[in-house]
Amino acid sequence: MDIRTSLAAQTYAQTRAAAAPEPGSENVETTIGRMVGSFAETLANGEQTARAAMTGGADPHALVQALASSQLAVETVATVRDKVVEAYQEILRMPV
Numbered sequence: 645m646d647i648r649t650s651l652a653a654q655t656y657a658q659t660r661a662a663a664a665p666e667p668g669s670e671n672v673e674t675t676i677g678r679m680v681g682s683f684a685e686t687l688a689n690g691e692q693t694a695r696a697a698m699t700g701g702a703d704p705h706a707l708v709q710a711l712a713s714s715q716l717a718v719e720t721v722a723t724v725r726d727k728v729v730e731a732y733q734e735i736l737r738m739p740v
Contacts, residue, residue: 683717690714 670678693710696702 683721686717687714 690710690713693702693707697704697707
């Protein structure tokens, strides 16, 4: 056996072990699901606080906080969407 082939096989085995996912790590599907749930919860909280403020059940400071949080969540989702679309367009531009 050639020494270079043996070294390449050994290096490949070490790299493969180092690149393996951690046993307790989340997959992408779980992470995205958690993010979407958090986004929906933030929007629902903002709507609930707005309703309470209209009926006099919440102070204006809580309303401003909830609206700012909702605005930040929507802007974040729009930014992520734009990045995903941009990445997709870059993939389409790649030569085959």
